Every structure is written in C-alpha cells, then in structure tokens.
Amino acid sequence: MEEKSKEKIRKLGNDVVSQLEKKENPNITLPVRSLSNIYFDPQRRLIKIGDKTSKRHYLNVAHTKKFMQTLLVASECKKIMDQNVTTSIRDLYYALKRTINGTNENTFDSQADSDPVLEDLEAALNMLREELHLKADRKGYMSGSIIVEDAGDSINCAKMGSSGWAIPSDVEPEMVKFLENRAEFVLLVEKDAVWQRLNEDKFWKKQKCLIITGKGQPARGCRRLVNRLHNELKLPIYVLCDSDPWGLYIFSVIKQGSINLSFLSDRLGTPDAKYIGIMSTDLQKFDISSNVTINLNQQDKKRIKEMLNYIWFKPREWQKELKNMLKTGHKLEIEALSSKGIRFISERYLPEKIKNRDFLS
Amino acid sequence: MEEKSKEKIRKLGNDVVSQLEKKENPNITLPVRSLSNIYFDPQRRLIKIGDKTSKRHYLNVAHTKKFMQTLLVASECKKIMDQNVTTSIRDLYYALKRTINGTNENTFDSQADSDPVLEDLEAALNMLREELHLKADRKGYMSGSIIVEDAGDSINCAKMGSSGWAIPSDVEPEMVKFLENRAEFVLLVEKDAVWQRLNEDKFWKKQKCLIITGKGQPARGCRRLVNRLHNELKLPIYVLCDSDPWGLYIFSVIKQGSINLSFLSDRLGTPDAKYIGIMSTDLQKFDISSNVTINLNQQDKKRIKEMLNYIWFKPREWQKELKNMLKTGHKLEIEALSSKGIRFISERYLPEKIKNRDFLS
Known part of the structure; x- marks a missing residue:
C-alpha cells in the first residue's frame, strides 16, 4: 500500500521528466474540482467528482507558478514518505517556503497557497493526504x-x-x-x-x-x-x-x-x-x-x-x-x-x- | 472530598432556610468578581481574587431573579452529585429551563444566564465546577x-x-x-x-x-x-x-x-x-x-x-x-x-x- 502510494508520486515526477526529455512543454493532468464537475451518483449514493480534467503547463505564464508549486509539494511529500515521518500541512508550507534565488518571488506566500495545491494532488493521485504522510486536524x-x-x-x-x-x-x-x-x-x-x-x-x-x-x-x-x-x-x-x-x-x-x-x-x-x-x-x-x-x-x-x-x-x-x-x-x-x-x-x-x-x- | 463538596452546598441551602425561619430577608454572600477585586499576588505569583463580597437578596427587585437562579443551579448540582452522575453546563441549563407557573417568565432564557450564575457559585463555594459534577469543554x-x-x-x-x-x-x-x-x-x-x-x-x-x-x-x-x-x-x-x-x-x-x-x-x-x-x-x-x-x-x-x-x-x-x-x-x-x-x-x-x-x- 505504502509502496503503491510512493509509486504514484514517482510516476507523476517521471512523467514530467520524460516530457522534458522529449522536449515537450511539461504538464500535469488534474481533475477539475469546480462545481461543474461534481455530481450526486444515485447508484453509489455518494457525491462524486466527474471525469473532466485540465492540464497545468509549465510554459504558460498563467500556470508556471502553480506548476512549480505542485511539483514542490509532490517532491516534499515523497521526501517525508521516504523518511517515514509524517507532518502537518502547516509544517509542509514552512518547509517549502523560500525566496527563489535571484528574485523577490517566494515559492509560497501563505498557507492559503499551499493547501489548494495539496488538494489538487490528492485529487490527481486519488490519495488521501494521510497516505501522503500529512496530518489533518483531528478531534473526536x-x-x-x-x-x-x-x-x-x-x-x-x-x-x-x-x-x-x-x-x-x-x-x-x-x-x-x-x-x-x-x-x-x-x-x-x-x-x-x-x-x-x-x-x-x-x-x-x-x-x-x-x-x-x-x-x-x-x-x-x-x-x-x-x-x-x-x-x-x-x-x-x-x-x-x-x-x-x-x-x-x-x-x-x-x-x-x-x-x-x-x-x-x-x-x-x-x-x-x-x-x-x-x-x-x-x-x-x-x-x-x-x-x-x-x-x-x-x-x-x-x-x-x-x-x-x-x-x-x-x-x-x-x-x-x-x-x-x-x-x-x-x-x-x-x-x-x-x-x-x-x-x-x-x-x-x-x-x-x-x-x-x-x-x- | 466528595462529602466535603456536598457539605458546602448543603450549608448554602441551610443558611437560606435558617434565614427564612428567622423571618430574615434571605441572602447569599458572593465574592465580587469584577476587576476592582482582582490583583496579582507577588508572593504567590498568581492572579488572585480579593476579599470584597456582595450580598444577593431575595427581597430586592434587582436581585430576586438571580437569587432564584443561584439556588436553582445549586440545587441541581446537589441533585446530580447525589445521583453520582456528571453533566455539561448546557445540559444543566436545559434541565433547569422552564416557565414559572402562572407567569410568562422563564427560569433561564438562555445559557448566557446560567453560566455566570455557575461561576458565582464556584467562586462562592471555592469549588471547581468539576467538583460540582459539571464538565467543561475538553481538549488536549x-x-x-x-x-x-x-x-x-x-x-x-x-x-x-x-x-x-x-x-x-x-x-x-x-x-x-x-x-x-x-x-x-x-x-x-x-x-x-x-x-x-x-x-x-x-x-x-x-x-x-x-x-x-x-x-x-x-x-x-x-x-x-x-x-x-x-x-x-x-x-x-x-x-x-x-x-x-x-x-x-x-x-x-x-x-x-x-x-x-x-x-x-x-x-x-x-x-x-x-x-x-x-x-x-x-x-x-x-x-x-x-x-x-x-x-x-x-x-x-x-x-x-x-x-x-x-x-x-x-x-x-x-x-x-x-x-x-x-x-x-x-x-x-x-x-x-x-x-x-x-x-x-x-x-x-x-x-x-x-x-x-x-x-x-
């Protein structure tokens, strides 16, 4: 199970690498998470997400930063999974926050930037954040x-x-x-x-x-x-x-x-x-x-x-x-x-x- | 310890009864809980309450309702202690809320009425609400x-x-x-x-x-x-x-x-x-x-x-x-x-x- 989770993240990274090797514009496919792609499945009696997807491209000014953020979050998740530790989504944000060399641009400005990227990743990989070794708030x-x-x-x-x-x-x-x-x-x-x-x-x-x-x-x-x-x-x-x-x-x-x-x-x-x-x-x-x-x-x-x-x-x-x-x-x-x-x-x-x-x- | 707690409540009730028997205007003595009676004790290094007290009288239009509420809360606490159960402050409110016979007046209109009365009682008896068998919110x-x-x-x-x-x-x-x-x-x-x-x-x-x-x-x-x-x-x-x-x-x-x-x-x-x-x-x-x-x-x-x-x-x-x-x-x-x-x-x-x-x- 754990191996399967790591494999999913590895695949995400490998896909980007092979696009680069083929000199393609690197992209990641993500499910559309807006209301237009969400429905009630009467058979399974569950609120489900549809099969509409969108692509996030590296060479697209509107996408570049989010593309970078998505890979940063994915790579940090892989790192903590490899270390066999877990952490919180706030720690994840702090671990990844930095100013990009030679610019005034931060990787993430606030946790409000990193949280949705993590949800994208959960949806794209069909994995719970817990499987990515991240802890949500707990009570109960x-x-x-x-x-x-x-x-x-x-x-x-x-x-x-x-x-x-x-x-x-x-x-x-x-x-x-x-x-x-x-x-x-x-x-x-x-x-x-x-x-x-x-x-x-x-x-x-x-x-x-x-x-x-x-x-x-x-x-x-x-x-x-x-x-x-x-x-x-x-x-x-x-x-x-x-x-x-x-x-x-x-x-x-x-x-x-x-x-x-x-x-x-x-x-x-x-x-x-x-x-x-x-x-x-x-x-x-x-x-x-x-x-x-x-x-x-x-x-x-x-x-x-x-x-x-x-x-x-x-x-x-x-x-x-x-x-x-x-x-x-x-x-x-x-x-x-x-x-x-x-x-x-x-x-x-x-x-x-x-x-x-x-x-x- | 438990006996001592019950004794404190019993004394509160007995004092009122004996005032009634003496045909006095029944009253309860409460510590003043406003800022004027709160100080930092440098010896014990604690925020403490001073020794100013005030009296809550039955035969005083401004006090009557609060007097009644204080006795209601005290008597419900005694009841749950006698049953050896505990309950929440919200349940306490619901257990005591009712319309007074022959009037349109409620004993308590909202929990915001019963909570401060309970704090008065804690302060007057120098007891934690937990000792009165009431549970506060918990976390940690x-x-x-x-x-x-x-x-x-x-x-x-x-x-x-x-x-x-x-x-x-x-x-x-x-x-x-x-x-x-x-x-x-x-x-x-x-x-x-x-x-x-x-x-x-x-x-x-x-x-x-x-x-x-x-x-x-x-x-x-x-x-x-x-x-x-x-x-x-x-x-x-x-x-x-x-x-x-x-x-x-x-x-x-x-x-x-x-x-x-x-x-x-x-x-x-x-x-x-x-x-x-x-x-x-x-x-x-x-x-x-x-x-x-x-x-x-x-x-x-x-x-x-x-x-x-x-x-x-x-x-x-x-x-x-x-x-x-x-x-x-x-x-x-x-x-x-x-x-x-x-x-x-x-x-x-x-x-x-x-x-x-x-x-x-």
Whole structure:
C-alpha cells in the first residue's frame, strides 16, 4: 500500500521528466474540482467528482507558478514518505517556503497557497493526504468493546476511562487496525457533552455498540473511521445530531460525503448511515416540554428550504421531516432531552429509537 | 472530598432556610468578581481574587431573579452529585429551563444566564465546577512514561499510539490518579501538530518527559493537570508556544492563572512554569531563514506594548524579549523550525534549549 502510494508520486515526477526529455512543454493532468464537475451518483449514493480534467503547463505564464508549486509539494511529500515521518500541512508550507534565488518571488506566500495545491494532488493521485504522510486536524473520541491497534500500540476502547480513545488524523489500515470487535453497531453523536453522558452511563456496554463523537462536524479521520467500521466490520451506523440545519448537514456529510472533498467520497462517505434523531416529531413522541425548543431564525428557514431541493433529501420521509421542521418553526438540541432527566437519553430515548428502528435514511 | 463538596452546598441551602425561619430577608454572600477585586499576588505569583463580597437578596427587585437562579443551579448540582452522575453546563441549563407557573417568565432564557450564575457559585463555594459534577469543554492530549488511572481504568500514556491520552475535563484526584511516573519534566506545547511530530519521534522517551498539548489555549482540565503534575510529582514545566502575543498569553495563563478564573488560580496556575520558546532571538541563535517570519501587525504591536506594563512581564529578561519582538518587527511560529528540517525541533532545538536551560521564567 505504502509502496503503491510512493509509486504514484514517482510516476507523476517521471512523467514530467520524460516530457522534458522529449522536449515537450511539461504538464500535469488534474481533475477539475469546480462545481461543474461534481455530481450526486444515485447508484453509489455518494457525491462524486466527474471525469473532466485540465492540464497545468509549465510554459504558460498563467500556470508556471502553480506548476512549480505542485511539483514542490509532490517532491516534499515523497521526501517525508521516504523518511517515514509524517507532518502537518502547516509544517509542509514552512518547509517549502523560500525566496527563489535571484528574485523577490517566494515559492509560497501563505498557507492559503499551499493547501489548494495539496488538494489538487490528492485529487490527481486519488490519495488521501494521510497516505501522503500529512496530518489533518483531528478531534473526536470513541469508546466501546473494540480493541484497535494504533501505531503499533494495542488500545482497548472499553478501558479508556472518562475520555475515550482520541481518534487520530490518520486511521488508514497501515496505521489503525481493528484487532478484536464485539460491538454490533456504531452510534455517532454530534456533541461531545452527550458522548460523555453516554460514556459515563456505559451505554456502549449495555447496548453492545461503539460510541463516537466528532465534536461538531467530524474531522476527516473520524469520517474515515466510520467508513471503515461500516465497510470492514459490517457495523450499522446511527447518527445522533441536533434537529437543526447544521445537524442535518453533519449527517449528510457522513452519509454521502462533501462537495469539497468529493474526490474522496468513497473513503469518507457511508451511504448506509441512518439518522436516529433528534427529529422534529420527538417533542410529541416523548412528551418533551416546548420550553426547551429554540425558534428557527430566517437563515435556518432559508437553509431548510434549500435542503428540500437537495437530491439526497428527496425521499418522502425526509421531505416530511424538513416540512415538519418548518411547520413547527423550531429546532431542538440533543441536550433538550435533559429536561426529562439526565439519563433519559441513555435509558429511554436511544433504546426506544433503536428497538423500534425509528430512523431516517 | 466528595462529602466535603456536598457539605458546602448543603450549608448554602441551610443558611437560606435558617434565614427564612428567622423571618430574615434571605441572602447569599458572593465574592465580587469584577476587576476592582482582582490583583496579582507577588508572593504567590498568581492572579488572585480579593476579599470584597456582595450580598444577593431575595427581597430586592434587582436581585430576586438571580437569587432564584443561584439556588436553582445549586440545587441541581446537589441533585446530580447525589445521583453520582456528571453533566455539561448546557445540559444543566436545559434541565433547569422552564416557565414559572402562572407567569410568562422563564427560569433561564438562555445559557448566557446560567453560566455566570455557575461561576458565582464556584467562586462562592471555592469549588471547581468539576467538583460540582459539571464538565467543561475538553481538549488536549498527553503521552509519556506515566500510568494514570481515569474513572477506574488504568491508562499507560507510553502506549497510546499516535493520538495520546485525551485529557478529560475532570482531572481532580478523585477521578484521575497518578499510578506510576518515570518522567522527569513536562513539555507543554501550544500546537497539536507539533505535539504529533514530537510524539511520532518518541521525544518523551528520549528525553524522559511527558508531552502535552492544549491545542491552543489549554482547557481547564489541561491547566489543572499541569498544576497537579508540578505540585504532586514535582515535575518542572516547560512551555513551548509561538513567538507572538497570543503564545505569550497562553504561557501567562498557565503560569499565573487568568482574570476570568482568578478564584481558581491556586488550582489552575503553575507559577514555576518556564517559557522554553519560541523566542525572538532564536532566529539568529539557530540560523533560521528570515523568510519564515511573519510581520507584526498593528494589533500585535499594541498588545506587546500593553504586555510590557503587565506586572508579570516586568522581570528584566521579559522586558528584553518583548522589546526585541518590537525591534525585529516579526513573529515566529513553532512550525517555522520545519524550514530547518522536519526533525530539527526534536533533535536539535528542544534538546539544546533544555541542556542549556535556555528558559524565560
């Protein structure tokens, strides 16, 4: 796998060299990453990138600098892969930033120059930055009856105290292995405070599951982990978010990937993920006081109306849910369940939802 | 300890009851938390709260609602302590939010109402919210040759893979115990990316230390952990931040606490902490290219000038450092060291600084 990654970068460089040897104008082929080349694949139920490509030429004044930057980033990635170390995208920028000899021109002026070049490279090589030995930001925690191996250490996620296993940025199979699993499903919760409540109640033990929080919008490592747990261990994925546009957006990114990282949807999206709550109908279903609702503001309403037109929210049950949100005029945070008692979520809400298979998908 | 905490809350309630029985106007005494009552204690080298107090009366139109809110929060804390569970400050708000019978008045309208009441209570009882069974936000990671116990699980921080032990919100001695330590000092780094570099290089093994990152400004749990590692295990604390006003502010909060939480400085501040870098003189000392510096903006310059007047930056070496920052006109991020090679920080910069005891304190 690691060899294959290096081979891809080597090929990129070799292609440029052979163009030079043939005295051709050197160029690199990159997928077009603008909206015009991004679509929803109804078969695979993922946001995908199309097959339009563009060429970046060395001998083109509009391309020269980006061409140079692309090769610089690729060569630095190869260097850190050869050294078998990893680094951050900020370090990458600093390692490459310099003034070009005899000019006042910098290779990169800011990280805003190097980040998109790296994304181009990920898309061109069809590789995650983690495979290029670069770390993305990380956040999120997991606990439950699974033993994982991370960087050679064996970690029992059933014995991780109050804090859980911190999900690393790089959870590719070379780095993170699933050694022994006894869980039967995964519950992904938007909020860390809710995760801590469930962890303290050992919800994962009673329900034979893994509990994960992404602390808001999950980082890439967390999304990739969910994808691997589903595909490799065949675990169903249930997602618990606030009943508001942001919560639904988090769910949709887990499910079908994002426009930004459309070239990685295969590895970051999990189309079989189910939405377990909070639903706009929970207020009545669980007899929750309407004191704890929050009114939708204009922006929320606008977002919900946009979402009604999204192809992945077209199924009848989602249309009903979104329209009901507009009708009731309020949102509902997960913590609102606390008005029914601190353990209501772990002792009644979630067990009932799971038992009745009360999901949206 | 737990009993003592409950006793403090019980006393608060009993005092009100006995005032009622004596037909007095019930009141609660609270420390004044405004700037007028906050000072730097040169003996203890901590930001402290003074002894001015004020009374919150029930029969005072300006106080009635806050009086009610204070008792509500105190009684909910007692309830969750009695149930032996913990919860978040957001859940606390939802658990207490309701419309008062026969009125249109809510107990709390938003969390912005309940948070300050909780801080009042922490200050009045001289207790951390963690002791009241409330969780603050958490972030930060630790690795190194120490075995800790967290919520009954034993966690070996030398075997935590690529991600380290996630520092919990509550690291009070009841929750987190130091079982076995072989480290000789603590290195606290501002940035997670740098922490990951050091962790991958097993810097903690080579240098016999613990490495901690607070991911920016450390959360309360992280500051309290550093305080305990220093006071209980007698470990020196070295802090590595960016050379900019924000980095110095992070160091100063670790060292002498913050104005906001001045009533907790004893437990969150570590006056013996040393600043290991980045220093404005490192550019020359380590022959770093000036390409990687960032110019100070107007706001930075203003902040540095303010800092020159802070009592804790009065020592000669700090005045020199701050003035040199202004003179050179630039800031320097930790990642700038990567321009000297990815392992420069772990193989040369830090070992040299530690060997030469090149600190500011």
